[in-house]
Amino acid sequence: MVLLVGDIVAIALALALAAKLGAFWSRGFDWRPVALAAMPIYIAAATNLRAYAIDALQYPGKGLSRAVIAAVFTLLVILLVGYSLGGIGRSGLAIALILVPAALALARLAGGAIGGHVFENRYLTELVIVDGEEVDAPAHAVVIDARDVGIEPNLRDPVMLLRLAEVLEGADRVIIACRPEAQYDWAMSLKGANVRAEILKRDLEMMGPIGVGRMSGGSTMVIASGPLGRPDQIVKRGFDLGLAVLALAVLAPVLAAIACAIKLDSKGPVLFRQSRVGWGNSLFTVFKFRTMRTEMCDADGTVSTRADDDRVTRVGHFLRRTSLDELPQLFNVLLGSMSLVGPRPHALGSLAGQEHFWEVDERYWHRHALKPGITGLAQVRGFRGATHKRADLTQRLQADLEYISGWTIGRDIQILMKTALVVVHPNAY
Known part of the structure; x- marks a missing residue:
């Protein structure tokens, strides 16, 4: 954060000075809108280049080179757009190409000194x-x-x-x-x-x-090792937050209608809460729309739901068949305990046949190196529903480990698109 704030201030001051100097030669520019346009481009580029990774503090030269590359890229984009629109003085931006790297160097030196003093040059716990x-x-x-x-x-x-x-x-x-x-x-x-x-x-x-x-x-x-570096974690978290907020805004009437239907259909709370294993093998509380009769809910998840399960309410059957009971997990995404895409979280009491999941395959715990997801690679491949035998778990586990080892934001988008095709599934009951 010290480096980020320092970079932003440095770039803004350098642009302001470049605008003034540019006016002496030929034509300056209003640096304020240019700075506002440049900041998101720079932050995205610098993050992608790992200008804010731990080693950027440990090795200041490496961090500075990444920041300068991101800044030059940003200014070239601004220069290209400004030239196309004809509204920005090119002489001023040319001067900025010299001043911005110099300002970043000073800011990075100051940020490194502050960080080194605060953390005593020990950036890892x-x-x-x-x-x-x-x-x-x-x-x-x-x-x-x-x-x-x-x-x-x-x-x-x-x-x-x-x-x-x-x-x-x-x-x-x-x-x-x-x-x-x-x-x-x-x-x-x-x-x-x-x-x-x-x-x-x-x-x-x-x-x-x-x-x-x-x-x-x-x-x-x-x-x-954690499968995602800090830049990838930022990208995945930003993607989750943006899409979750948008989905909740669009689906608010649907959520309200489902809540009313649950209350009219049976007694009890609208939401079902259950402890499940999440990121780093820690427990968290997952939210779902209640689909079972309150007195018959399975808090431990030891009994898989059957096609003719008398515990499930009339509304619950519809919610399960359409996977609408999972929608409240968007709030888990907002809270940071889940992601939109990832290995599905399981209850501690979940069984594959007569064995607990972790007894079937010791690699089961490895799937928690990423946040659990509302959907995942295993789900779009059709591996969902009850786990009556060991193979039901191993198929999902293999898909989860494959997803973790080959994560990209593009794959997350692809899985979300494919999820629309498996929302209604014969194994969902």
Whole structure:
């Protein structure tokens, strides 16, 4: 934020000065509308070039070069548009091409100095979890003894994973120092934690490592990392917010009509709330229109809905068949607990046959490295409805992991468009 504010002020001041100097040569320009037009273009370009990534603070030269490239691109766009419209003095903008990079350099130096002072040149929160091993952790790291805080890597205990998620909250990097026999369990527990996770020691090939790191002279093997960088997270979040606000505005009459129909059809609240597993294996409350009789609602999600389920109300049958019961999850998107597109969130008690989802495949927890979605790749491929057998889960899991590993905003748009074709589905009841 310091860099962003500094860049905006620097560009505005440089444009104001360029407009004044340009007037001396031939023709100046009104810098205020030019600055207003330039800011969104610059911010989008700079974000895409990772001018506000962590390494832009760690390596000021790299951050400055990205910012300058974004600024030059912005000015060239403004110059092209201004030339086409004939309303902007080209001499003034030519001067801006010199002044803006210089102003950005000064702003970045000031921003780097402020950031370095505030954060003591430590821009990442590093957490070291010690589990039965001694470790010489760096002075700036937060060190936690797993036994003292009561955590252990147990994939068959959702409560333990929730406690681990609470310990990891706010960390940018976590290093596990554990006994060799516990390394596999720690690795599998952290795969879906949405944080850069590393295990101290060697011989971790079976963990599926994705890189190598260093700490205090020892080697670490990276076994997990959040799938999206900061720029991609900003793009995905901005897309979610913009479309969710628009959808809620357009669908407000539909939401009101459904709420009235539910109240007239059966007693109880309009919304059904349920705890589900979300981003980083944490629990969150999902919102849906109530489709079952209040006294028969399944809060744990252990019993899959059947085609002739007598728990479902008359209005509920229609809402489920048309997937309209999912519309309140747009509020989850606004709150930040869900995305428009992502792996569908499940209740802790969900079963595939007679087994819990996480008992069928340990990779199940890996799908939570991204926010859960209202729709997803698995859904547009037809993998939805009750999970009566193990294959019902594994098909969805494979699609979810494929989506996470190959995310693009273009794929999100494509999935949203395809969702319209599967809103009414024979497995939805």
